[in-house]
Amino acid sequence: MRDVAREAGVSQSLVSIVFRDAPGAGEQTRERVLEVARRLGYVRDESARSLRSTRPLSIGVCFRLGRPFHDAVLEGLYRAVAGTPYRLVLSAVSGSRAEEAALDDLEACRCGALLVIGSLLEESELSVRARRIPLVSVARRCDSAEIDWVVSDDEGGMDRAVAHLQGLGHESVTYLSCPGASGGENRERAFRKVAQRLGLVGGAQVRVGGESEEEGVRIAEEMVAAGNVPSAIIASNDSLALGVLGGLLRHGVGVPERVSVIGMDDLKALHRPRVKVTSLCQDTSRLADLAIGRALRRLSPAEGRGTRPRGTILPMSLEVRDTTGPATLGKLPGGA
Amino acid sequence: MRDVAREAGVSQSLVSIVFRDAPGAGEQTRERVLEVARRLGYVRDESARSLRSTRPLSIGVCFRLGRPFHDAVLEGLYRAVAGTPYRLVLSAVSGSRAEEAALDDLEACRCGALLVIGSLLEESELSVRARRIPLVSVARRCDSAEIDWVVSDDEGGMDRAVAHLQGLGHESVTYLSCPGASGGENRERAFRKVAQRLGLVGGAQVRVGGESEEEGVRIAEEMVAAGNVPSAIIASNDSLALGVLGGLLRHGVGVPERVSVIGMDDLKALHRPRVKVTSLCQDTSRLADLAIGRALRRLSPAEGRGTRPRGTILPMSLEVRDTTGPATLGKLPGGA
DNA sequence: CTGAAAGCGCTTACAG
DNA sequence: CTGAAAGCGCTTACAG
Structure with missing residues (x-):
């Protein structure tokens, strides 16, 4: 910066003014500074900037590596932050990097706020951090006093999914859970509630699922082997749904002729050429917009940290595709 | 840090010494400082650290958002960097964020070196940046004088793939290219070379492919419609292979009975329950290790930027799975 | 083993 | 509109 100032024949503060787009520089001077900077390959130092x-x-x-849902939210975040004076600092969670480490890193980087996608931490730990720095939890509800959150409406979505199946004549629905996932408990609770509300009480089954296609296949095969294949299945995530689908088809159980399958999250991975899975979709783009909005609110001097945190529940949409169809009441072959 | 020093009754430099694990602090003092820091929730400031x-x-x-290959490399990078004194700073390329912007951001963050996964930029632009800061290109060969690179051996892999098909009796192979991708040209060139070397000259076809399953489906359907379905297909990426596979199966063309299909990259997405695609695999973990190794070399004061850049070509392995089989010489039905 | 002082590259008042 | 000076939170010599 000093070099640029010298070369352009101005003071260092003037260069700073030009780069911050602050008032106080003549049009000509501004252009000369910019030109010199470009010529010298000057890059403004973020560390010094944020320090001062x-x-x-x-x-x-x-965010978590290798999760299409996280990538989709990230994409939305970049878009949402583009019009603001802030930049995004990323920190990934992966097999070799715990969420705690990822958050520590972010805290050390002078971030004004933290967005955490699908946190797997205890809410109490998030609370502790939220006291140091504004926290927005995405896709994971937090009822602590300090944390803003933005999630999808699992219950409303589940309602739509179950009603869709009932409309097709299904009287019983099996829900495959996802114990380890960030929204896992919430989704399971939503299913139980909805099942009761829509009078599915007797026909509602909950079975431990998982997060991978492999687990889905295994479950499907167990169902077939046990001669206990339900007429409708809601899988708590799309990988699971895909696995169940594959497992059933492999054993000659028709989908949707014999079994209807619904997934959740609407990942791109679902859009396979062979079969498009009916799925309950989260609106990643709005999730991202709202998350950035919350952060901006906390960052604005006017509002700041004064107001209590706000939680928002976004509707989910049911995308009806190829894997749901009329109930056959066990009259078709394929049922064990 | 001043607060911690005051609270622990030591000087600020002593706190710095403790946190840097530098010699010059008594065991007792060290522990007291650490304890106080924990109690106060002190987090060392990365900006100030890197500035000074x-x-x-x-x-x-x-890296690029939504690419399983990039995520896999990233996972490896975190693992590889864990034992070093460096931290990783991430910058994503996505629909709303150009690669230039992502690199600018990294340059402004005082990074000692830049790792670029699957760059789509002109080599000349990478060169310009490499003059300012050491650059390691991952999965994209760079012959400019300034850039280190680590790639997979497309030609060796292609050799193995074509030889595998020949061993199964296939006399002609159609290659589906991927014009936009970072390693696209290189792979296509590799196929042409290998085809010639292995005497596949007449039977070698190159056809414009793409990067999505949708494109794969379309191509398969065009082949079926034109009554011109080859006996063996190598797709330049796995999404394409999956699409081709789906498209063929949908029209009753058996894989591998009538057509053999090989993909490239061995993404997790390939491990679908129904059919496991034979694929040419990149070793993402070694790619990551080597990339970090290169960066460390440039960062070490001893070696520094003095030596000329080094390029490394890693072997690819052919994972033979369900989609390749003996050639049928057009005797089976399904050929148009 | 410990403390006082300089300085990284910026931004931010404040005086000309 | 422009320049000299202070200071963000650390690390790094250097003197006790």
Whole structure:
């Protein structure tokens, strides 16, 4: 910066003014500074900037590697942050990197706020961090006093899914859970509630599922082997749904002729050429917009941390595709 | 840090010494400082650290959102960097964020080196950046004088794939290219070379492919409609292979009975329950290890930027699974 | 083993 | 509109 100032024949503060787009520089001077900077390959130093600046310059994002849902939210976050004066700082959770480490890293980087996608941490631990720095939880509800959150309406979505199946004549539905996942408990609770509300009490089954296609296949095969294949299945995530689908088809159990299958999350991975899975979709783009909105609110000097945190529940949409159809009442072959 | 020093009754430099694990602090003092820091919720500021430190503290990584291959490499990078004194700084490329912007961000963050996964930029642009900061290109060969690179051996892999098909009796092979991808040209060139070397000259076809399952389906359907379905297909990426597979099966063309299909990259997405696709695999973990190794070399004061850049070509392995089988010489039904 | 002082590259008042 | 000076939170010599 000093070099640029010298080369352009101005003071260093003037260069700073030009780069911050602050008032106080003539049109000509501004252009000359910019030209010199370009010529010298000058890049403004973010560390120095954020160290000296009186307000934060960045928003931290904690996400998980290899999850299409997280990638989709991230994509939305970049879009949402584009019009603001903030930049995104990323920190990934993976097999070799715990969520705690990822969050520590973000806290050390002078982020003004933290967005955490699908956190798997205890709510109490998130609370502790939220006391140090504003926290927005995405896709995971947090009822602690300090945390803003944005989630999808599992219950409303589940309602739509079950009603869809009932409309097709299905009288019993088996739900495959996902114990380890961030929204797992919530989804299971939603299913139980909805099943009761829609009078599915006797026909509602909950079975431990998982998060991978492999587990889905195994479950499907167990069902077939036990001669106990339900007429409708809601899988708590799409990988599971895909596995169940594959497992059933492999054993000659028709989908949707004999069994209807619904997935959740609407990942791109679902859009396979062979069969498009009916799925309950989260609106990743709105999730991202709202998350950035919350962060901006906390970052604004006017509002700041004063107000109590806000939770928002976004509707889910049921995308009806190829894997759901009329109930056959066990009259078709394929049932064990 | 000043607060911690005051609270622990020591000087600020002593706190710094403790946190840097530098010699010069008594065991007791060290523990007291650590205890106080924990109690106060002190987090060392990365911006200040990297600004003041005489050597770089971080390595920047530029990757693309929603690509399983990139995620796999990232996972390996986190593992590889764990034992070093450096941290990873991530910057994502996505629909709403150009690769240039992602790299600019990294340059502004005082990274000591940049790892770029599957860059789509012109080599000349990478060169310009490499003059400012050491650059390691992953999965994209760079012959400019300034850039280290680590790639997979497309030609050796292709050799293995074609030989495998020949061993099964296939006399002609159609290659589906991937014009937009980062390694696209290289793979296509590799196929042409290998086809010639293995005497497949007449039977070698190159056809424009793509990067999505949808494109794969379309191509398969065009082949079926034109009555021109080859006996063996190598797709330049796995999504394409999956699409081709789906498209063929849908029209009753048996895989591998009538057509053999090989994909490339061995993404997790390939491990579907129904059919496991034979694929040419990149070793993402070694790719990551080597990339970090290159960066460390450039970062070490001893070696530094003095030596000329090194390129490394890693072997690919052919994972033979369900989609390749003996050639049927057009005697089976299903050929148009 | 411990403390006082300088300085990384910026931004931010404040005086000309 | 422009320049000199202070300071963000650390690390790094260097003196006790």
